[in-house]
Amino acid sequence: xxxxxxxxxxxxxxxxxxxxxxxxxxxxxxxxxxxxxxxxxxxxxxxxxxxxxxxxxxxxxxxxxxxxxxxxxxxxxxxxxxxxxxxxxxxxxxxxxxxxxxxxxxxxxxxxxxxxxxxxxxxxxxxxxxxxxxxxxxxxxxxxxxxxxxxxxxxxxxxxxxxxxxxxxxxxxxxxxxxxxxxxxxxxxxxxxxxxxxxxxxxxxxxxxxxxxxxxxxxxxxxxxxxxxxxxxxxxxxxxxxxxxxxxxxxxxxxxxxxxxxxxxxxxxxxxxxxxxxxxxxxxxxxxxxxxxxxxxxxxxxxxxxxxxx
Amino acid sequence: xxxxxxxxxxxxxxxxxxxxxxxxxxxxxxxxxxxxxxxxxxxxxxxxxxxxxxxxxxxxxxxxxxxxxxxxxxxxxxxxxxxxxxxxxxxxxxxxxxxxxxxxxxxxxxxxxxxxxxxxxxxxxxxxxxxxxxxxxxxxxxxxxxxxxxxxxxxxxxxxxxxxxxxxxxxxxxxxxxxxxxxxxxxxxxxxxxxxxxxxxxxxxxxxxxxxxxxxxxxxxxxxxxxxxxxxxxxxxxxxxxxxxxxxxxxxxxxxxxxxxxxxxxxxxxxxxxxxxxxxxxxxxxxxxxxxxxxxxxxxxxxxxxxxxx
Numbered sequence: 001x002x003x004x005x006x007x008x009x010x011x012x013x014x015x016x017x018x019x020x021x022x023x024x025x026x027x028x029x030x031x032x033x034x035x036x037x038x039x040x041x042x043x044x045x046x047x048x049x050x051x052x053x054x055x056x057x058x059x060x061x062x063x064x065x066x067x068x069x070x071x072x073x074x075x076x077x078x079x080x081x082x083x084x085x086x087x088x089x090x091x092x093x094x095x096x097x098x099x100x101x102x103x104x105x106x107x108x109x110x111x112x113x114x115x116x117x118x119x120x121x122x123x124x125x126x127x128x129x130x131x132x133x134x135x136x137x138x139x140x141x142x143x144x145x146x147x148x149x150x151x152x153x154x155x156x157x158x159x160x161x162x163x164x165x166x167x168x169x170x171x172x173x174x175x176x177x178x179x180x181x182x183x184x185x186x187x188x189x190x191x192x193x194x195x196x197x198x199x200x201x202x203x204x205x206x207x208x209x210x211x212x213x214x215x216x217x218x219x220x221x222x223x224x225x226x227x228x229x230x231x232x233x234x235x236x237x238x239x240x241x242x243x244x245x246x247x248x249x250x251x252x253x254x255x256x257x258x259x260x261x262x263x264x265x266x267x268x269x270x271x272x273x274x275x276x277x278x279x280x281x282x283x284x285x286x287x288x289x290x291x292x293x294x295x296x297x298x299x300x301x302x303x304x305x306x307x308x309x310x
Numbered sequence: 311x312x313x314x315x316x317x318x319x320x321x322x323x324x325x326x327x328x329x330x331x332x333x334x335x336x337x338x339x340x341x342x343x344x345x346x347x348x349x350x351x352x353x354x355x356x357x358x359x360x361x362x363x364x365x366x367x368x369x370x371x372x373x374x375x376x377x378x379x380x381x382x383x384x385x386x387x388x389x390x391x392x393x394x395x396x397x398x399x400x401x402x403x404x405x406x407x408x409x410x411x412x413x414x415x416x417x418x419x420x421x422x423x424x425x426x427x428x429x430x431x432x433x434x435x436x437x438x439x440x441x442x443x444x445x446x447x448x449x450x451x452x453x454x455x456x457x458x459x460x461x462x463x464x465x466x467x468x469x470x471x472x473x474x475x476x477x478x479x480x481x482x483x484x485x486x487x488x489x490x491x492x493x494x495x496x497x498x499x500x501x502x503x504x505x506x507x508x509x510x511x512x513x514x515x516x517x518x519x520x521x522x523x524x525x526x527x528x529x530x531x532x533x534x535x536x537x538x539x540x541x542x543x544x545x546x547x548x549x550x551x552x553x554x555x556x557x558x559x560x561x562x563x564x565x566x567x568x569x570x571x572x573x574x575x576x577x578x579x580x581x582x583x584x585x586x587x588x589x590x591x592x593x594x595x596x597x598x599x600x601x602x603x604x605x606x607x608x609x610x611x612x613x614x615x616x617x618x619x620x
Contacts (some may be wrong), residue, residue, distance in 0.1 A: 244468050279389075
C-alpha cells in the first residue's frame with residue numbers, strides 16, 4: 001500500500017509525517033512555521049517539509065492536513081485564524097495537492113483530527129459521543145458523534161474554549177481564559193501582585209503556565225492555588241459539556257494535563273457537586289489522551305484516508 | 311392507514327391525541343396529571359385518557375409517549391424525574407402497550423420530541439444540527455443531529471437548562487434559574503424587596519413569571535429590567551450552544567417566548583458581542599417555535615412511527 005502523508009500546520013510549529021496503513025509514523029519532520037512571513041512563503045516551506053518525509057519515487061495515497069480554524073474544508077481553505085494574522089482564504093489543500101502531482105489533499109480542524117485519532121487509535125476507542133479537549137496555551141476541542149467528526153452546520157463546531165462564563169466580578173470570560181496554561185500565568189501574576197503569600201515564583205523572570213505548573217508540582221502553595229482555581233473552572237466546562245453531549249468519554253490532552261490530579265481533582269469535585277444525575281458521568285468518562293504530540297498527524301492521515309474512500 | 315396514538319405526560323398536565331398519517335390531530339384530550347397519587351393511579355388515568363381519543367374498533371399503529379427524563383427509552387421506563395417525586399423505574403411504555411393489546415409503544419424525552427417535531431414539521435425543517443429550547447417554568451432542550459434525535463451515550467442529552475453559570479456574587483446557577491419564567495418571578499421579587507422602584511407588580515399578590523411577563527408587555531420598567539436580565543443570560547446560553555453545536559437553527563418555544571423581542575433582543579445583543587465569528591450565526595438561526603402546545607404529541611407520533619420502521 002502507498003503510505004499516507006500528514007501535515008500538522010500550527011501558528012508556532014508545523015510537523016509532517018509519512019504513515020503506514022496501520023497509522024504508524026514511518027518518517028517525521030518539524031519546523032517553526034514563521035507565519036508572519038505570509039501565506040506564500042509558509043506554503044512553500046510546508047511543501048518542502050512534506051517532501052522531506054516522502055520518497056520521490058512513491059507518491060502518497062492521500063495528504064491529510066491539520067490546521068487551525070475556521071476552515072472551508074470542502075474548498076480546502078484556511079479562512080482565517082487568530083494565530084495567523086493577515087491570512088485569508090488560503091488554499092492550503094490545493095497547494096499541497098499540486099506539489100504532489102494531484103494526490104488528493106484534505107484539510108480539517110486540528111482539534112477535530114485529535115478527536116478522530118483518539119477515537120480510532122487512542123484513549124477513546126469505541127466511545128461515542130467522544131469529546132476531545134486539548135488544554136495548553138488555549139483550549140481547543142473536537143467531537144466525534146456516530147463515529148464521524150461532528151462539525152456542525154458550517155463546519156465550525158466545536159469550540160469549548162469559547163464557552164462564556166461569568167467571573168465573580170461580573171466580567172465575562174471564555175473557558176480558555178480561566179482553565180488554560182495562559183490562565184495559570186495570569187492568575188499567578190495577579191496573586192503575586194495583590195497578595196504577600198510567599199512563592200518560589202517571586203524569584204522568576206517569566207511567570208507563564210509552564211512556570212506555574214512546575215512550581216505547583218514542586219509544592220508551591222500559591223501555584224497550587226492557581227491550579228486549583230483553573231481546575232475548578234475546567235470542572236464547570238466539563239459539567240456543561242456533559243449536560244449537553246452526554247459523552248461516553250472526554251479525552252483530555254495538552255501540556256496542562258501534565259499536572260494530573262492537581263488539575264483534574266478540583267474538576268472532578270466540581271462535577272460531583274453539580275452534575276444533574278449519575279447517568280451523565282459514565283464510568284471512566286474522563287481519560288488522559290494517549291497519542292501525544294503526534295495526535296493531529298495521525299488524525300489527519302486517518303481523515304484523508306476516510307475522505308478518499310467516500 | 312391506522313392512526314397514531316400519542317401521549318404527552320407531564321408533571322402538571324397530560325395530553326393524548328390521535329394523529330393521521332400527515333401528523334394532523336384527529337382527536338385530542340387533556341387532564342391534570344396529579345402525579346402525587348403515585349404511578350399506578352396515574353398510569354390508569356393515562357390509559358383512560360388514551361382510550362378517550364381512540365376508536366375501540368381501530369387499533370392505533372403505534373403509541374408514542376413524551377415524558378420528562380431521565381428515561382430508559384429501550385426498556386420504556388421513567389427512571390425518575392424532578393417533577394415526579396417518588397417515581398422510580400415506572401414502565402410507562404408497557405402499561406400503554408398492554409392496554410392496547412400489544413400495540414408497540416415508545417417513550418422518549420419530551421424536549422427531544424419537541425425538537426423532532428419542529429425539525430420535520432415546524433420552524434426547523436431541514437436545519438441540521440437543530441437545537442430546540444422550551445423556556446417556561448424551567449428550560450428544557452433537545453437536539454437533532456444527522457436527522458435523528460441526539461441523546462448521547464446514555465440517552466440523557468441534551469439538558470441546556472442545566473448549563474452552569476456563575477453569578478456576579480460568585481454563586482453558581484443553572485441557566486434555567488437565570489432565564490426562565492421562574493427566573494423572572496425570582497428577579498422581580500428580589501428587586502421589589504431591595505429597591506424602591508415603582509412597579510405595578512407591587513400591587514399584586516402573586517409575582518410569578520406570568521405576572522412579570524404581563525407587566526413587561528404593559529411597559530412596567532421594573533418588569534422590563536427583569537426581562538432584559540433574563541434575556542441577557544439566555545444570550546449567554548445561546549452563545550455556548552452555538553460554539554458547541556454550530557446549529558443551523560435554534561428553535562425557541564415555551565411561554566416566556568411570548569415576550570418576543572423584549573426577551574430575545576438582549577439575547578441577540580449578547581450574541582453579537584460574544585460570538586467567536588459570524589460562521590457561528592447562520593442566517594435566521596434563532597426561530598420561534600411553530601407547533602405550539604401540541605409539539606410533543608406530534609413528536610411522539612413521529613418518533614413512534616419511525617421507531618417501528620427500524
